[in-house]
Amino acid sequence: MSTSLDTPTTAESPRETPGPDRDLAQLGLAALLVVVGAYTFWEATTLRVGFGDPVGPRVFPYVIGAVTVLLGILLVIATLRGDVPQAEGGEDVDLRHPADWTTVLKLVGVLLFTVLTITFLGWAVSGALLFIGSAWSLGSRTLVRDVIVGFVLSVASWYFFHEGLGVILPAGILDGVL
């Protein structure tokens, strides 16, 4: 699961089918580390050093940036030497099939839609659309039921936060209705 914090727990799923002995996608991760580390390091050079503070605001970003770049390089070496990550298993995870990135892209699209519209539509509508869209992306074909569940969840959570917790989630276009 989920939080498999420290060790990947593989429940029922057998190990990944014997794949290539190199995982070249890891080079992408390594590149990301190098870029992030280099940017962190560079940005630190733009900071002004204060007075009476021997360490200053630059030291931590310098160290963190430099080590991140170094870790990226080490990952390149490890990858080329045949280090293959054992991707995390889980109860609902089946690693025997190739990853289904279409579903992930649909979910990212649904979430982006929520980010862009939540201020205008308000939580009650945006949250419901988020639930309906996600369920649909994940393969649910019981649209009517999902719509009902989505609206019940979002309206109930709006009232729960509003009445129970005093957190006023924006009502958006339903302002005055709720």
Next chain:
Amino acid sequence: MENLGLLVDGFGSVLTPENLLYAVIGVLLGTFVGVLPGIGPAMAVALLLPVTYGLEPISAFIMFAGIYYGGMYGGSTTAILLNTPGESASVMTALEGNLMARAGRAAQALATAAIGSFIAGTIGTLLVVFFAPALASVAVEIGAPSYFALMVLAMVMVTSVLGGSPLRGFIALFLGLTIGLVGLDLNTGQSRLSFDQPLLADRIDVVVVAVGIFALGEALWVAAHLRRSPAHVIPVGRPWMSRSDLKRSWGPWLRGTAYGFPFGALPAGGAEIPTFLSYITEKRIAARKGHDDFGKGAIEGVAGPEAANNASAAGTFVPLLALGLPVTATSAVMLAALQGYGIEPGPGLMTDQPELVWALLASLLIGNVLLLVLNLPLAPLWAKLLRIPRPQLYAGILFFAALGAYAANLQAFDLFLLLLLGLLGLMMRRFALPVLPLILGVILGPLMEFRLREAMAISGGDVSALWSEPLAIVIYVVVSIAVVAPFAVRRLRPTPAAVAADQSLTTDDTQTEEKVR
């Protein structure tokens, strides 16, 4: 004895009808979320944090305590009924627990897990009451250099010693440290890594990080690899135990507690080692007594590891409360929650906010009792949750993750951050990067920088101040041993623990034998 008095005061402030209601809601919500497949205790606490936003600190704590224990109990339910450990600490419970369930003894397995968790949690929390204040009174004396060293120790232990791959651990740690840099610099007030976004200058909320990495990352990862066949859920009756079940369980409960607590209390982190040790011990004892039904569903194999798991969870409150150091993902999220109530992590935590800390400890004991009272009768109901169709389940997780991230500040930008962190969480699962070092980096990075600058300001910039205290030197020696030892041992021979960690955990008998050998 003074501690007991303070604990009684803690009970006094916690035990009001209103607070008890919050405790009941916490236990029910925590169990509900914890039972859902794919959600461990850390994620349950992170997802449910927003529910406590509007509450007084003490009411919020008693609710956390319920959520925390409920989430842990939920994890053992999925382990037993679905053979799917919700977290690494439940792996050992799943071994015998699922075999018991398949043999028609699911109710007894759930009962021994619940009662064992209760006993271990109660003993563990009482031990925290005695140990944490003593440690804290020593800890307030330690200077910035030693505290800095302690944080280095916590990071190195979690990153390099406990994980499978030190390189991946350090990559996760430094990604976390980078996230921790984002925001205003403590002394000069300049913003770092914030891309001129005023909302980023305010630092990234640890709750958003936790929910993004745990909940959203998990949902996206599952979406990429969703199992198409439905999971097999074993029906459960009302939990009860026969006299012989009880007789076989109480020894493992107590021994499991004895294993679990020290591992949690010494910042050695994690419950994998004590649950594993408890499992082997019970297997050996059963073999010596001549009734070895390990591999066929032995109740001792559920009772011991479950108790060890809970005792170690209670033990993690010792470093958390006495030193402000979280060593598990769940305690890291709890610490983030405490920070939300203005409780600053660090050795002063117990002396600065005694009434809150004692209320928290009293809450833990109450939450533990409620867990047993509520959940034994409700077990069949919880088991039904395992049948929720997966598309709706993960859509619900996305819904609540978004709600939690949004309710904190009511900023659409936080949802965008949540999405980015979710994609990071997805990437971490794809490349097997552990989550705990990242969370620890986010929380401890800024604290470390603060302590370092404090130490250097006092010494006038003399770096040797960092090892000017004996305690600091001792800690650095421990750190170097901890870093070097695994390599040295690996050179000599593969350890059983390493073998166990390397194997995919299945209930396949031969593998179990090999691992436990």
